Amino acid sequence: xxxxxxxxxxxxxxxxxEAEIARLLDFYGVRWEYEPRQFPLExxxxxxxxxxxxxxxxxxxxxxxxxxxxxxxxxxxxxNRKLRRLRELYPDIQIKLLNARDVEALFTKYGRRGEEMNxxxxxx
Numbered sequence: 395x396x397x398x399x400x401x402x403x404x405x406x407x408x409x410x411x412e413a414e415i416a417r418l419l420d421f422y423g424v425r426w427e428y429e430p431r432q433f434p435l436e437x438x439x440x441x442x443x444x445x446x447x448x449x450x451x452x453x454x455x456x457x458x459x460x461x462x463x464x465x466x467x468x469x470x471x472x473x474n475r476k477l478r479r480l481r482e483l484y485p486d487i488q489i490k491l492l493n494a495r496d497v498e499a500l501f502t503k504y505g506r507r508g509e510e511m512n513x514x515x516x517x518x
Contacts, residue, residue, distance in 0.1 A: 411462050411497050412450055418500065419453070427452045431459075433487070435479045447476045449489055459489040462497065 405428050407413045412428070419426045430452045434443035449459035463473045470493060477491055492500075 408450075409462065411494065414501070415451065415460070415462060415492075415497065418504065419451075424453060425455055427454065433480050433484060435476060435483065447480050457488060459487060461489060461491050463491060463493050 405416065407416065407428070416426065416428070428451060429448050432446040432448045434445070435447055436443070436445035438444050449461045451460040451462075452458070453460065461473060461477065463470050473491065477489060480487065480489065
């Protein structure tokens with residue numbers, strides 16, 4: 395009797411752009427994990443972490459974390475500060491920051507939006 399593969403649990407994304415990136419990664423067969431790890435960035439005097447950074451995606455085949463941000467400069471600046479701190483504390487961690495323009499450029503380059511990718515996969 396064939397073994398059934400259990401599908402992964404449904405993922406609830408914090409932002410629609412994250413769902414679009416996940417669909418793009420799925421379409422191209424890139425394995426990903428959503429928010430798999432928190433990196434402590436600051437600690438209280440008792441050693442307890444007080445500030446963390448949780449990248450949106452981890453691509454295990456590339457050992458690469460990806461963080462998605464919006465174009466709001468206040469949010470982008472805050473994430474950039476956290477990314478700089480993460481790189482100081484964890485220099486061996488590879489991470490890329492994608493802003494809304496980067497995300498749109500990916501979809502423009504690959505010629506697909508999330509809905510089109512799902513339709514194409516369903517046709518196969």
